[in-house]
Amino acid sequence: MNKYLFKLTHFSLLQFFILFLRKLSFKNQQICTLLKKFSLQNKKLPSYEQAIQYLNSLSPDSKSSALKKQISEDDNSNYDLKIIVSTYNAANTIEDCIESILNQKTKYSLLIEVINDGSTDATKQILEQYTNRSNVVIINQENQGFSGARNTGLTKINANYLCFVDSDDILEDCFAEVLLDTAFTEQADIVAGGYQQFDNSGIIHEFNYQDNNRFDPYKLYGYPWGKIYHAALFNTVIFPENYWFEDTMLSYLVYDQSHVVCTVKETVYRYRSNQNGITAFAPTKPKAIDSLWVTQQLLLDRKNLKLAFNDEIYKVTLRQTCTNFIRCRFLGNQVQKAVFVVQQQIINDYFKNFALKDDSYLKIIEKAIKADDYLTFVVHAYLNNY
Template identity: 35%
Template sequence: MMRNLYDRLHDKVLIKYVKNPVTECYSKDYVFKYQEEIYDATVIIPCYNVEKYVAECMESILKQKTSYNIEIIAIDDGSTDSTAEILRRYSTKIKNFRIITQCNKGFSGARNTGIREARGKYLIFIDSDDYVTSDYIDFLLKKAFSKDADIVATGYYTFNNENRKKLKNITIKDENDTSLLNGCAWGKAIKRKFFEHLVFPENYWYEDSIIAHLVVPRANSIYMVSKCQYAYRSNPTGITKTSVNSLRAIESFYITDLMLHSYVHFYSEDVTNTQEFINLLIEQFYLNEKRVIRLNSEIKRTIFMYQCKYVHTLPIMDLKLEFSKKLYAIGLLKNNYQIAQIGLRLDILNKIIRRIKNK
């Protein structure tokens, strides 16, 4: 698989709107500060100006019922509100709880600090504006240790930040069915070993992309837990909501290029040339364009052009994709921007129809 998606040396379009951060997700040095794993799991909670929500998150940690030996690391990422004070209130209440204070490094920088300090066999990421059920950690670790799993993921629900109404409920029916496995860091227990030379790229939006591309494909055993135990807050000021009209949505494309350059450190060419891997990449291309769909035509056409050129270097065999994504892929293969856009719009239309039906 070719490594160059984006020609940043000669690009005169995307760079006009958003600079490519050009940081790394591969570390040639061993990431962890401590080699020995002395805990069953490390829970990593990045915190930045979350005084409205962090107490609810910490209360859910305080109420955990588990016999497993865990440590909790909260990273105060240069908060300027009362986040640090709220965290300190829990320092004597929660066993094996550490607060690490640092200058602001962003979400990725906070997670990387937690990973570096982690001494658990498994890493469990929880966002500081979310919360979990009292049996969340126990359920994850029971499955993880009984199966010696590389990754265990749980069901989750999304709730409205204003009225706490449930917006989406993802329930897993089969422990072996990974079709609902999302690419987020939260909602999972992941073996620490997968981060020995992997870091979240700093200064990018969509840093979670490394989970789907640089962690999940390396896992030999992934299991799902049926119960909905993670509560994800749909925050109107969060990246998920604000990115649709932001020029920083371009960073989804930039980070894809970054990951492609990192493949060589984590996979053999035999792996990256498989149809499964190619489908994963095309799905990411689809997502990149979906994220910039509200931006101007110059941006959209430039990203399409780069992705179209790249697809023509791949050994495409059998595209096992949903209809709208397959239509988008056909647009790439035929170098037809209009067909690709129809595929993207179909997905939006289907979502609107589902929303109307659920009302």
């Protein structure tokens, strides 16, 4: 049995065992007791220094900040909405994407900026047909990754609001009208709409909000697409480059800086499921450790921006500890233990005197992290992610 297959088998057995415990509806203490009887208690955890060294040996932390080196001044807002489309080798989908933007039924003015991030297929040639349009800007650059492409679009915004569109996705023709109507009426910082997830066989999943003019920003889904943002939210921040899971930036540096967040019930965005995307294969790659590194970097950025460390950000971070751990699930027990130890240090550095008052699963995660209880953390990280 090769190394990868062994890890996959170990993970599958653990997942099956946790599902078994769920069905039995054991209380938390009973779960831990039973696990100990099965001798699944782990050996001694590494020190923080050992954990950092080991994880960096597998996938070094790029230490790429999400803070702009130069704070953006207010651009002349010649457009109501800037649509930033980042594309890489999307010859099969980019035309449908752009046509869905051009076919918006709206009274508002739109600026479309397409960043071709070093494509090696026919993407560049396909984009040439749009260069004669006055409100379409095509930028060809060397490959800089998803963040680098989006950040090019953030260099000069020139609009009241902005949004991000992936080049294999499609906008419903009501996207701009519905979201901007709410944005201008409510003077909103963020407006989010519903989305459909689809593939070649049809719709896989659909999600819709209720109309709400005072939505909790911490309850927004974490993807950058399907929303419009007031341009001022990106005066000081960009997407951290050279990391996977760069979208985490929104939860730490954008969402809670939004005073008025609205949602609309309409489906405005169609997200194409990509079996070759990072989400699909990330857990098998050492670079999945970026999930931890980017969390650590964003907390440092938050500190440098002098943003508050409050109960909500504490909850965001506790949830993120589970997400980071699960994203490394196929990398082996040694990696997961190291991730746990580094996250203990993160909680101690930024939230040492914090304590949850509610009795949610996060309270169990909190206690496990502070009590060095790796076993309980593992069980509840999996229980609440599957």
